[in-house]
Amino acid sequence: MKFLHLIWGALMRRKARTAFTLLSVVAAFLLFGLLESVGSAFTQVGQSIGAAHRLITAAKTGLMTPLPVSLERQIHTVPGVQVVTSETFFGGTYQKPSNFINVLAVGRNFWHLNTSMRLSAGARRAFAQTQTGVIVGAALARRFHWKVGDQIPIKAMIYPRKGGSYTWTFDIVGMFRDRMTLREQVMFFRWRYFDEAAQFGRGTVGWYVEQIGEPKQAGRIAQTIDALSSNSGHETRTQTSSAFAADFYSQYVDLGLIVHAIMGAVFFTLMLLTGNTMAQAVRERTPELAVLKTLGFSNRAVLSLVLAESVLLVLLGGALGLLLAGATVHVLQGQMGSQLPMLPVAGAIWLRGAIAMVAIGLVVGALPARRGMRLSIVNALAGR
Amino acid sequence: MSALVEIRSLSKVYQRGRQRIEVLHHIDLEVAPGEFVALMGPSGSGKTTLLNLIGGLDSPTEGTLAVAGERIDRLGQGALARWRATHVGFVFQFYNLLPMLSAQRNVELPLLLTKLSGSQRRRNAGVALQLVGLADRATHKPGELSGGQQQRVAIARAIVSDPTLLVCDEPTGDLDRQSAEDVLTLLQRLNREHGKTIVMVTHDPKAAEHAGRILQLDKGTLVQSEQAVA
Numbered sequence: 001m002k003f004l005h006l007i008w009g010a011l012m013r014r015k016a017r018t019a020f021t022l023l024s025v026v027a028a029f030l031l032f033g034l035l036e037s038v039g040s041a042f043t044q045v046g047q048s049i050g051a052a053h054r055l056i057t058a059a060k061t062g063l064m065t066p067l068p069v070s071l072e073r074q075i076h077t078v079p080g081v082q083v084v085t086s087e088t089f090f091g092g093t094y095q096k097p098s099n100f101i102n103v104l105a106v107g108r109n110f111w112h113l114n115t116s117m118r119l120s121a122g123a124r125r126a127f128a129q130t131q132t133g134v135i136v137g138a139a140l141a142r143r144f145h146w147k148v149g150d151q152i153p154i155k156a157m158i159y160p161r162k163g164g165s166y167t168w169t170f171d172i173v174g175m176f177r178d179r180m181t182l183r184e185q186v187m188f189f190r191w192r193y194f195d196e197a198a199q200f201g202r203g204t205v206g207w208y209v210e211q212i213g214e215p216k217q218a219g220r221i222a223q224t225i226d227a228l229s230s231n232s233g234h235e236t237r238t239q240t241s242s243a244f245a246a247d248f249y250s251q252y253v254d255l256g257l258i259v260h261a262i263m264g265a266v267f268f269t270l271m272l273l274t275g276n277t278m279a280q281a282v283r284e285r286t287p288e289l290a291v292l293k294t295l296g297f298s299n300r301a302v303l304s305l306v307l308a309e310s311v312l313l314v315l316l317g318g319a320l321g322l323l324l325a326g327a328t329v330h331v332l333q334g335q336m337g338s339q340l341p342m343l344p345v346a347g348a349i350w351l352r353g354a355i356a357m358v359a360i361g362l363v364v365g366a367l368p369a370r371r372g373m374r375l376s377i378v379n380a381l382a383g384r
Numbered sequence: 385m386s387a388l389v390e391i392r393s394l395s396k397v398y399q400r401g402r403q404r405i406e407v408l409h410h411i412d413l414e415v416a417p418g419e420f421v422a423l424m425g426p427s428g429s430g431k432t433t434l435l436n437l438i439g440g441l442d443s444p445t446e447g448t449l450a451v452a453g454e455r456i457d458r459l460g461q462g463a464l465a466r467w468r469a470t471h472v473g474f475v476f477q478f479y480n481l482l483p484m485l486s487a488q489r490n491v492e493l494p495l496l497l498t499k500l501s502g503s504q505r506r507r508n509a510g511v512a513l514q515l516v517g518l519a520d521r522a523t524h525k526p527g528e529l530s531g532g533q534q535q536r537v538a539i540a541r542a543i544v545s546d547p548t549l550l551v552c553d554e555p556t557g558d559l560d561r562q563s564a565e566d567v568l569t570l571l572q573r574l575n576r577e578h579g580k581t582i583v584m585v586t587h588d589p590k591a592a593e594h595a596g597r598i599l600q601l602d603k604g605t606l607v608q609s610e611q612a613v614a
Contacts, residue, residue: 002496002502003496005485005489006482006485006493006496009482009484009485009489010484012484013483013484287480288480288482291476291480291482292493293465294439294441294468294474294480295468295469295474295493295494295497295541296465296466296467296468296469296470296494296497297465297469297497298461298462298465298466299461299462299465301497377436377441377442378436378441378442381441381476381480382432
């Protein structure tokens with residue numbers, strides 16, 4: 001710490017140059033924070049749905065192909081299956097087309113398979129008794145200032161009501177919290193209401209979720225379930241929930257590849273830019289480093305000072321970038337909700353960010369630091 | 385009394401490509417403790433090279449060099465750096481202060497290598513600045529000080545760790561007459577009142593008069609040694 005003023009003084013020697021370099025680091029880590037936030041959200045979905053004792057059965061041809069509701073009884077008879085429920089993607093918008101909401105119609109055993117959701121017993125009863133009842137994630141309710149008792153018109157994305165209207169009116173009977181923050185952006189209503197009121201799609205569900213007793217039997221159980229529909233018009237594919245989530249998102253995009261490619265390019269450019277700045281800064285300060293060595297600073301001390309300067313620069317910019325990313329995620333979540341799956345920029349992202357900052361700082365500082373360490377005092381003082 | 389600086393048959397050779405340049409030839413020299421020696425001579429005579437060797441900034445090619453009985457010609461780079469930190473103070477022609485640090489912080493620099501606490505470092509630096517008459521300029525940055533004041537800050541930095549030996553390379557070379565006189569008087573005071581042994585390179589005969597002994601170097605050889613009038 002006693003050398004901090006020396007390191008800070010070196011950074012402040014050329015304020016404009018340091019400011020511009022800092023800005024580029026801020027921009028890089030802002031992007032890092034945002035991409036990590038999206039990436040973590042997708043990973044969380046895969047991991048949390050992916051409890052080992054859960055299987056998901058969907059149509060082999062894709063999630064948008066419905067499965068007959070009659071399959072539920074058959075799946076329930078498969079040895080090893082304890083509970084079965086169904087989910088159907090409904091989707092919808094509230095007030096304007098940009099207010100997309102993830103709405104799912106869920107089967108009767110839904111609560112047994114979603115124990116992480118925190119919902120009062122009263123709300124559960126009301127949900128079971130109210131034909132048009134919905135339960136809403138706490139984050140989604142906050143976004144639209146909804147409260148229990150509100151009647152909300154949702155414009156369906158796919159399914160019109162009998163009579164052709166796309167507007168479905170729901171009654172909010174409860175709100176839930178979930179440690180899976182993304183799920184708090186979702187709204188659930190009873191499949192039975194969907195089945196009675198929808199113009200088409202009756203007698204079908206989107207996919208089934210099964211709870212199994214023994215995770216080691218997952219492969220065998222999945223095969224047995226799929227065998228129920230083999231050679232029918234609705235062949236199924238049963239997977240563990242994590243494999244299902246990975247498949248689901250890879251339909252749209254290989255997020256991991258994109259995140260890594262973008263960050264690779266950004267950090268590479270950052271290293272060139274910051275490396276150049278550091279090299280220039282150390283070249284300019286050669287006589288000053290020679291003075292430090294003259295005063296008794298060892299080669300290692302000079303090396304450490306230059307490396308510390310470079311790491312401090314990246315840490316400052318990186319921390320600012322991640323703070324900005326956190327604020328941006330907060331604002332975006334408020335405005336776009338579940339349209340944009342993002343996790344708050346917190347612990348794990350900060351940790352990965354800090355590791356990246358220190359690594360980049362060390363890499364970009366390495367060459368200038370080596371130059372500073374190896375300079376000859378006599379030559380440097382003589383301006384050679 | 386035994387010499388503080390004891391040089392025997394000291395040579396320094398630089399290799400520039402295939403060219404071999406012998407800058408110092410078999411120098412023999414003794415500097416007594418508390419002595420003020422001026423090194424004079426034409427450009428290229430080897431004055432600064434000899435000063436750099438005495439200050440432990442460079443290593444000789446041949447011969448022996450002992451300061452306070454310690455053979456510094458045998459020390460490796462790390463040991464030499466530690467030796468410099470505790471035994472020598474340096475004063476340069478162009479002050480070589482760090483521009484982003486205040487006078488106080490510049491003077492504190494050598495103390496960063498010691499185990500002194502922050503408050504002790506500040507106190508010692510304050511004493512050194514007081515000694516050179518710049519206590520009231522402690523918070524000023526080098527750019528806010530005149531050349532003479534900057535050189536006095538550099539002298540404060542050189543003496544703050546209380547070294548036995550001060551090596552000064554043209555300390556008045558960049559100063560006007562009055563500032564030069566102030567700096568030389570200060571060096572003389574440090575020598576006489578505080579017992580600092582000083583080896584100073586200078587081109588200026590008037591500056592050399594402040595020393596107790598003047599050594600003349602020519603083409604890498606000591607050609608003359610005389611007692612100064614002062």
